Amino acid sequence: MAPPLPGVRTxxxxxxxxERALADLASGCLPLLYNIVGRALNGHADVDDVVQETLLRALRDVSGLRQPRSFRSWLVAVAIRQIRDHHRSRPPVTPLDDVPEVADPGADFAEATILRLSLSGRRKEIAEATRWLDAGDRELLSLWWLEEGGLLERADLVAALGLPGPYVAVRVQRMKERLDLGRAVVRVLGERDRxxxxxxxxxxxxxRPAPLWRKRFARHIRGCTGCSDxxxxxxxxxxxxxxxxxVPVPPALAHPSPGAVGTRAWHATKSRSLPVKTLIAVPLAAGAVAGLVGFATTGRGGERSAAASRSAVAASSPATADPTHRPERTPAAPALVPKGHPPITRSGGxxxxxxxxWKTGGVSPALRASSACWYYDWGADSTGITAPRGVEFVPMIWGAGSVTTxxxxxxxxxxxxxxxxxEPDWTGQAExxxxxxxxxxxxxxRTGMRLGSPAVAADxxxxxxxxxxxxxxxxxxxxRVDFIALHWYGTDFDTSDAVARLRRYVRAVYARYHKPIWLTEFALIRFGTPKVYPSGREQAAFLKAATAMLAGLRxxxxxxxxxxxxxxxxxxxLFTAAGAPTAVGRAFQGLPRTAP
Incomplete structure (x- = not known):
């Protein structure tokens, strides 16, 4: 399970x-860095070293980052530079088309993906196909794979590769073609009756998988009717x-030893009096990060009292995490897409x-003034609400007690x-x-109606x-489940961060189930006693930015x-009892009713 990537405030x-922010920065970056470097180097023995060096460089240079909002793109670019530096530091070899690229099936990243994620069938096949790519394609695949999983955006790829967007698109397309050739090779070589x-x-x-043999086998497949079929x-x-x-960060990275992380990195850190396990433990303790920062910025390991370290670790504990939202977590199993129910796509208009x-005084005129094109009231009918013509009411079966003839x-x-x-997962709701x-x-x-999933409160x-x-x-x-209903409440009142969290959550759910998403409750609220809300201006800013994002999100x-x-x-x-729009109500009135 990946911890959330750091937000702008962090x-x-x-x-x-x-120090607490640096701890969050380090622990949040590690899984993403491991997956980028691991796939790009195909599980090479130096993966741990490159990850460590990338993390050190990021912590050392983050103070010079001019645009904190671009941290993720910057971090990916740093990782790609470290990967390329690693390639340049290796002894020169004959061109890839002339020699097989040796891969250790017991240690490469494809095997790690298959074993740690328990892949089978088509997903196992695509993981095995990555072994047939050359180094440049694996570097690009490491980024594109994470883009498809919702963890990176195309802008991150453009920044990391230093190429214009159209060139990146062409490179991705060519890499996908070679990946598909590798998948075809894996398929036919796996058949018993060749x-x-x-x-x-x-x-x-x-x-041994190699680009040269991929080309040779692919040439045969294209010319052979049986293999092509x-x-x-x-x-x-x-x-x-x-x-x-x-892919989960392995124990060798989480709890390294001199042999596990590589002699070069071990001696580099030992010479600066910083225990290597403090660099890449998951999650990093704030006290350890103080030493890491001292190393990264001054070349010395920092010192602090045990009491201060315990205090810092407590301050960065998971108890401070957002209790209602974990959008950065990604699915750990294949998407659940039942046969016979393809995704339904939204059409323009x-x-x-x-x-x-809910039913209250003035709700009918407020609904008309809102310009919403649909509504629901958590019930089976809308008695007490007069909807304008053309505004759709969507009924709900609230809980077990509502399932009656x-x-x-x-x-x-x-x-x-x-x-x-x-909210069947929430105490006091359908439960x-x-x-x-x-x-x-x-x-x-049996109603024959288009049917939305139970709307979970979180996770x-x-x-x-x-x-x-x-x-x-x-x-x-x-x-039959025709679409997924979700609720989401953000506790980060920074508009950019809140929208980014919501976007990652919705993308992760869609990637898991490949069904249309209905976000049936969302807003910014910090639940507690009492509840805490952002200002009206902050809530309105979030609403406008979030709905613009949702309107364009697949x-x-x-x-x-x-x-x-x-x-x-x-x-x-949105509207007071007297029918006057609030600040967020005025923002809502200005939103488009239909999809672009």
Missing amino acids: VRAAQRGD CAGLAALAADWDG RSSDLIPAERLLASLPL SCLKGVAT ATLAQVKARGRTLLGFN MTPAQALALWPKLM GDKPGGWLDEFMKGAAARHY GVERYAWFALPATKDGGTG
């Missing part, structure tokens, strides 16, 4: 020398890679902007789409186990979480702001 604090021509060609092969049904690589998580509301007939009469259970929800699901399916992207267990059970039983079909009335939640409501 980067700025680290630039000022804040054709005579392939068997004769393979007789001279030493069993066997490799003609390749699923697009994007669909397979998007659902794969980061389709309904997008919606609101969640009368209620199901009621929702069927009110619309074509049905929302599933409300159901995945097994209980699955037992009732066939009754919802929709978490392997083994409530939604994950429900979707696994639905797939095993061939139950997989997002609809969203609904929480909530229309300001009678209970003054910090998020």
Whole structure:
């Protein structure tokens, strides 16, 4: 499970020398760096050294970063420079087309991916195909793989490679073509009954994946009808890679020894009185980072008292993490896409902007003034709310007690789409186990309505979480789930950071299930006693930026702001009881109703 990448505030604090921020910076960067370097070097023995050197350089140079918002792109560029420096430092070899590129199947990164993520079938095949790429393609693949998984953006690739966007697109396309050739080679070589021509060609092969042999086997496949047919049904690589998580950081990096991290790096750190395990432990303790910062900036290991170290470690403990949101976590298993239910794509002009509301005075005129194109009230009907013409009501089966013949007939009469259970993973809401929800699901399916998943309060992207267990059970039983409903509340009131977190969360969920996303509750709130809200201006800024992001994000079909009335939640409501729009209400009124 990958810790979240640092936000702008963390980067700025680290630039000022804040030790807790530096700890977050180091521990948040390590999994991403390991995956970039590991794939680019294909598990070479120097992976640990290159990761360590990249982390040291990042911590040493972060103070000079002019735009903290570009930290991720800058970090990726630093990693790529270190990878290329590593390639240049190795002894010259004959051109790649002339010699096989030796890979140790017991130690390379493809094997790590297969074993640690328990891959099988098509995903195992694509991991094995990476062995057939040359060094330059593996470097690009390491970035593109993470882009498809939602952890990097194309801008990060452009910054890291130092090339214009169109050139990067061409390079990615060519790399994908060679990856597909590698997949075809893996497929045909894995067949027991190889054709005579392939068997004769393979007789001279030493069993080691190499670009030269990829070309030779690919030439045979193109000219052989049987081999070509066997490799003609390749699923697009994007669909397979998007659902794969980061490969976990291995123990050798998390708890290294001199032999594990490499002699050169070990002596480099020993000479500066800094124990190497403090550099790359996961997560890094703040006290250890103080020493690391001293090493990175002055060449000396920092010293501090044991009491101060314990205090700093406590200050950076997971207890301070956002309790309602973990969007940076990525799925740790293949996407759950039941057969027969392909993703539904949003078409231009389709309904997008919606609101969640409850029945209260003035709600009908507020709904009209909001210009929303759809709404729901957590119930089976909208009695007490008069909706303007053209505004769709979407009913919900709130919990187990709502699954009655009368209620199901009621929702069927009110619309074509049905929302599933409300926050079954949350105490005080529907509060159901995945097994209980699955037992009732066939009754919802029998309405014949388009059916949204239960809307979990949090961890929709978490392997083994409530939604994950429900979707696994639905797939095993061939139950129909047409789209995923999510709730999200951000506790970071910085607009850019909050939007980035929401975007990563939605992308991770979509990558896992490949079903349309309905974000049926979202806003900025820090839950507690009492609740804490941003200012009206901050909430409005987030709403405008978040909805602009959602409108252009692949997989997002609809969203609904929480909530229309300001009678209970003054910090998020759009309209007062008197019908006047709040600051966030005025921002909502100006949003487009439909998808671009």
